[in-house]
Amino acid sequence: MSARGIAILGSTGSIGCNSLRVIESLGAERFNVVALAAGRNVKVLADQIERHHPELVSVETEESAAQLKAELMARSVTAPRLVCGEGGLVEVATHELADCVISATVGAVGFVPTLRALEAGKRVALANKETLVMAGELMTRAAQKSGAELLPVDSEHNALHQCLRGEKRSEVRRIILTASGGPFRTRDKVTMSRATVAEAMKHPTWNMGAKITIDSATLMNKGLEVIEAHWLFGFAADEIGIVVHPESVVHSMIEMVDGSVIAQMGVTDMRHAIQYALTYPERFPSELPSLDLAKLSSLHFEAPDLERFPCIAPRVSGPGNGRHASGRHECGQRRGGARIHRRTDRAFRYPAGD
Amino acid sequence: MSARGIAILGSTGSIGCNSLRVIESLGAERFNVVALAAGRNVKVLADQIERHHPELVSVETEESAAQLKAELMARSVTAPRLVCGEGGLVEVATHELADCVISATVGAVGFVPTLRALEAGKRVALANKETLVMAGELMTRAAQKSGAELLPVDSEHNALHQCLRGEKRSEVRRIILTASGGPFRTRDKVTMSRATVAEAMKHPTWNMGAKITIDSATLMNKGLEVIEAHWLFGFAADEIGIVVHPESVVHSMIEMVDGSVIAQMGVTDMRHAIQYALTYPERFPSELPSLDLAKLSSLHFEAPDLERFPCIAPRVSGPGNGRHASGRHECGQRRGGARIHRRTDRAFRYPAGD
Numbered sequence: 064m065s066a067r068g069i070a071i072l073g074s075t076g077s078i079g080c081n082s083l084r085v086i087e088s089l090g091a092e093r094f095n096v097v098a099l100a101a102g103r104n105v106k107v108l109a110d111q112i113e114r115h116h117p118e119l120v121s122v123e124t125e126e127s128a129a130q131l132k133a134e135l136m137a138r139s140v141t142a143p144r145l146v147c148g149e150g151g152l153v154e155v156a157t158h159e160l161a162d163c164v165i166s167a168t169v170g171a172v173g174f175v176p177t178l179r180a181l182e183a184g185k186r187v188a189l190a191n192k193e194t195l196v197m198a199g200e201l202m203t204r205a206a207q208k209s210g211a212e213l214l215p216v217d218s219e220h221n222a223l224h225q226c227l228r229g230e231k232r233s234e235v236r237r238i239i240l241t242a243s244g245g246p247f248r249t250r251d252k253v254t255m256s257r258a259t260v261a262e263a264m265k266h267p268t269w270n271m272g273a274k275i276t277i278d279s280a281t282l283m284n285k286g287l288e289v290i291e292a293h294w295l296f297g298f299a300a301d302e303i304g305i306v307v308h309p310e311s312v313v314h315s316m317i318e319m320v321d322g323s324v325i326a327q328m329g330v331t332d333m334r335h336a337i338q339y340a341l342t343y344p345e346r347f348p349s350e351l352p353s354l355d356l357a358k359l360s361s362l363h364f365e366a367p368d369l370e371r372f373p374c375i376a377p378r379v380s381g382p383g384n385g386r387h388a389s390g391r392h393e394c395g396q397r398r399g400g401a402r403i404h405r406r407t408d409r410a411f412r413y414p415a416g417d
Numbered sequence: 418m419s420a421r422g423i424a425i426l427g428s429t430g431s432i433g434c435n436s437l438r439v440i441e442s443l444g445a446e447r448f449n450v451v452a453l454a455a456g457r458n459v460k461v462l463a464d465q466i467e468r469h470h471p472e473l474v475s476v477e478t479e480e481s482a483a484q485l486k487a488e489l490m491a492r493s494v495t496a497p498r499l500v501c502g503e504g505g506l507v508e509v510a511t512h513e514l515a516d517c518v519i520s521a522t523v524g525a526v527g528f529v530p531t532l533r534a535l536e537a538g539k540r541v542a543l544a545n546k547e548t549l550v551m552a553g554e555l556m557t558r559a560a561q562k563s564g565a566e567l568l569p570v571d572s573e574h575n576a577l578h579q580c581l582r583g584e585k586r587s588e589v590r591r592i593i594l595t596a597s598g599g600p601f602r603t604r605d606k607v608t609m610s611r612a613t614v615a616e617a618m619k620h621p622t623w624n625m626g627a628k629i630t631i632d633s634a635t636l637m638n639k640g641l642e643v644i645e646a647h648w649l650f651g652f653a654a655d656e657i658g659i660v661v662h663p664e665s666v667v668h669s670m671i672e673m674v675d676g677s678v679i680a681q682m683g684v685t686d687m688r689h690a691i692q693y694a695l696t697y698p699e700r701f702p703s704e705l706p707s708l709d710l711a712k713l714s715s716l717h718f719e720a721p722d723l724e725r726f727p728c729i730a731p732r733v734s735g736p737g738n739g740r741h742a743s744g745r746h747e748c749g750q751r752r753g754g755a756r757i758h759r760r761t762d763r764a765f766r767y768p769a770g771d
Contacts, residue, residue: 225677229583234700236707306710316682321692321703323579324682328670338675346588349675353590356660356718364710 066091069341070098070161070185072152072176075107077272078167078190078216078333083111085338088350094341100155100168100176103127109134112143119144119158121151152176157183163341166191167216169274178202184209188340190216192291199294213295214340218269219288220295221336222314222327224343227296230319238298239316239324240288241308242367242375243268245280248309252371268311268331282372289375305375307365312354330354420445423695424452424515424539426506426530429461431626432521432544432570432687437465439692442704448695454509454522454530457481463488466497473498473512475505506530511537517695520545521570523628532556538563542694544570546645553648567649568694572623573642574649575690576668576681578697581650584673592652593670593678594642595662596721596729597622599634602663606725622665622685636726643729659729661719666708684708 069086073079079101086094096115101108102123108131112120120143122128128145135142146154149172156164156176164180165188166173173191178198180187182205189195195202206213215221219240227235246265247255263280264273271279278284289303304318316326329335332351339346356362367375423440427433433455440448450469455462456477462485466474474497476482482499489496500508503526510518510530518534519542520527527545532552534541536559543549549556560567569575573594581589600619601609617634618627625633632638643657658672670680683689686705693700710716721729 225583225679227583229579229581231700308710313680318707319700321696321700322683322689322705322707323693323700324708325579326667326680326682328678328680329676335676339677342675346585346673346675346677351676353672353676354678356662357720360718362716362718364714364716366711 066093066095067162067341068097068158068160069094069163069165070100070155070158070180071096071165071167072100072156072173073102073165073167073169073191074099074111075101075104076167076169077270078165078337080107081333082165082167082188082337082341083115085334085341086115089338089342089347093347095160097160098155098158100152105130105134109138109140113138113140117143118160119146119155121146121148121155123147149175153179156180157185161185163188165216165337165340166194169193169272171197174198178205181205181211181213182209184211186212186214188214188216188337190337192217192287195291195294196287199290203294212343214343215291215295216333216336216340217288217291218311218329218331218333218336219315220291221339222329223292223296223317225327225339226315226317226325228344230317230325232297234320235298236318236320237302237304238292238296239304239306239318240285240292241311241313241315242282242285242305243279243311244307244309244365244367245282247280247371248307250371255371267309269333270331271333281374282367283374285367286374305367307367308363310359310362312356312359312362328354328356420447420449421516421695422451422512422514423448423517423519424454424509424512424534425450425519425521426454426510426527427456427519427521427523427545428453428465429455429458430521430523431624432519432691434461435687436519436521436542436691436695437469439688439695440469443692443696443701447701449514451514452509452512454506459484459488463492463494467492467494471497472514473500473509475500475502475509477501503529507533510534511539515539517542519570519691519694520548523547523626525551528552532559535559535565535567536563538565540566540568542568542570542691544691546571546641549648550641550644553644557648566697568697569645569649570687570690570694571642571645572665572683572685572687572690573669574645575693576683577646577650577671579681579693580669580671580679582698584671584679586651588674589652590672590674590676591656591658592646592650593658593660593672594639594646595665595667595669596636596639596659597633597665598661598663598719598721599636601634601725602661604725609725621663623687624685625687635728636721637728639721640728659721661721662717664713664716666710666713666716682708682710 071079071082096117098119099117100121125147128147132142153176157179163186166177167190170193174194177194223238263277266276266279275284285305292303311331313326313328316324318324425433425436450471452473453471454475479501482501486496507530511533517540520531521544524547528548531548569578577592617631620630620633639659646657665685667680667682670678672678
């Protein structure tokens, strides 16, 4: 088998950098980086170009492109073909040598290029859940039409994909997303409204980008994940449960009609899910440590507190509530999550690394 | 689809009685009891005949057959065809209308009839692990030759079967059996040697027959299960791990080469595994309650103490030790488990209910 071509949207962010580590660990005979897109983090991008030699690179603006060119020249590194803006992102996403596109930009900017990649029939390893929250129907329809595969990189959805692979959809009663509960899991309601960004950034288990870490603090992220799960796997709102699990060892679960629960577990390192999305349906040895349950000693589970975390309230309130599954996820922006979202909004236009 | 015919070896034991409850809950249009074999528990057997109308029934001795006949007459129940002894067990196991044989006798008595069922190409739902410990190669070869399916009813192996169904054998790094740790998990070594049968019978999570409960107290059962897993799934001794998990909620796990762990969980009720073994590859709704992890609150894991529980020592001592996998499992009988095994030996010739 020749090496599969990889394009990365958001290469200098948390998922992007981890993806490159995974690709490197799997070896050049298996995966080959053909195109990268990033925002303004020219230094890190230059490092990546020096190491992976992509044919095409896109940055946010012409100004960044000029900076990158200068940076590469200073290092005596041959510049790849350089493009920029949304047009550049689409070029990266549809590069003819790319078999798989890792969609890891944050927010709306990933929407068009991800859609184009699916339309072009490429496998999309999707870390950008906003894409599905905004336009899940459009995305899944495009994938169906072209035969493209949509593989989730979010640890919860990646876990669900793994659990579901041996099972028939009709025999799955419901899926259960785990939530770490974030840094405010045990914080009282009164002082929670005074929480600072710095406190919200202290995620108990996962080391991730800024936006998703903040969203995890309000559980807004879990609300978005319910919508994401709906589009990826075709479950209705009342077939999607949430259980708080502070250790994040059980990444998610499915419950079968006979009551059996299949769970996927692992260490909390995003490289697991990235590798799975790249190598599926095969699995390759990973350099990550094995999960040691005896060393962990105990795993905890609790029902989510809908009063302190209203972002997930409508999503677990019972059957027939399809509102959030159609993308109208208004509550998180208005209530508990509002202050933090507003205060940090500017940081989220591009991946954390940018 | 017409109803599948079921024969049960050991119908009045714990697994046998639970099997009949499962069959009843699934409905007569799906499963039909055609033959039963039991020991000497004539009262319970008469109840079962009255309720399920098997065509053929086998008991241990001619004396029991006469007692059963009298019991049925007293109840004005038409007697089925009655047979006895090992020949009777084989007749039940190879009944022409039986599509599936539930092998749930305890110990060596199940060996020949189970082998005959496999040779006849019938699905065997195997609860009698001794059969595989004694002659795993013979059993699996017979199944391969006739095309018979061997479905484990032991909760751990049933869990492994569920975890493995979506995966390639070559991509599984190891399997991990969970062990409740039994009633002596936290007992000190000094007083453990004075443990009584009554204490050993207090299993913390599972309600099972007498022999397996005693074996669980010494962890001898887990040693046998390693051998069972070897024959069922083709893993070597050093690819089979054991982790103590007092709640018995995680029934067992597999670890993939990429480090991902797939676990099967459920409430501790044998009917889950029995139903799975009967309905595989399909799953049917079960009347059992769902697993409620939030209510359980926490799950614990620890490494097994090989000093207090030497029965499992050689099985987890490292690579290349194939001795126990070939059936020579000498240590349990000689060391920790000896006293209990000797004192209760007589009770275990037939299932606990007999």
